[in-house]
Amino acid sequence: PPFLTDDPEPVEYHHWEFYLATLGTKTGPDWSGTAPHVEINYGAVPNLQLHMIAPLVLDSPAAAPAQYGYGDTELGFKYRFLQETTYRPQAGIFPLLEVPTGEADRGLGNGSLQAFLPVWLQKSWGPWTAYGGGGYGINSGAGNQDWSFIGGLLQKQVLTNLTVGMEIYHQTAL
DSSP states (O other): OOOSSOOSOOOOTTOEEEEEEEEEEEETTEEEEEEEEEEEEEEEETTEEEEEEEEEEEEEOTTSOOEEEEOOEEEEEEEEEEOOOSSSOEEEEOOEEEEOOSOGGGTSSOSSOEEEEEEEEEEEETTEEEEEEEEEEEEOSTTOOOEEEEEEEEEEEEETTEEEEEEEEEEEEO
16 A cells, blocks of 8 residues: 555555545545555465455545545455565456445445456566556446556555555546
8 A cells, every 4th residue: 555556465464554534536626535544464375365345435526515434445366376586476367246245325436336357467676566457447337437557556665664665557437
């Protein structure tokens, strides 16, 4: 985090990750985002991570009252099917479902099931790591559009507890 591009490396077997974060978007006079969301990842078996995001969301359109409440729940799993070697990157999939648990009529959710089906690659050398990939997003529901994502990231471990990186990505409706 906080990159949108992901990596294929799952949480280690029998380990947990917990994140408390927020994400916001401003489009013209409208604001929306999570405030906050909780992300939980668990290494269920070697090379397989279970994933969930439980968000509290804010929708504040200029022409209507602001809304706050529970949003759509994200569920998924990350599976690394190719291990990194000296000459080969690691590779994995990370399919995600957005379950419509938020109140769409209040702007707190999509109102229909969504899916994202990506493939991610990663290669490391010394303190440097590069990862990226892309996928297809299925946005079901009346008037919604499917979309695609592609992204890449380069980062360097500067200190034991400090990594810096740069990301380039593109997301579009098809």
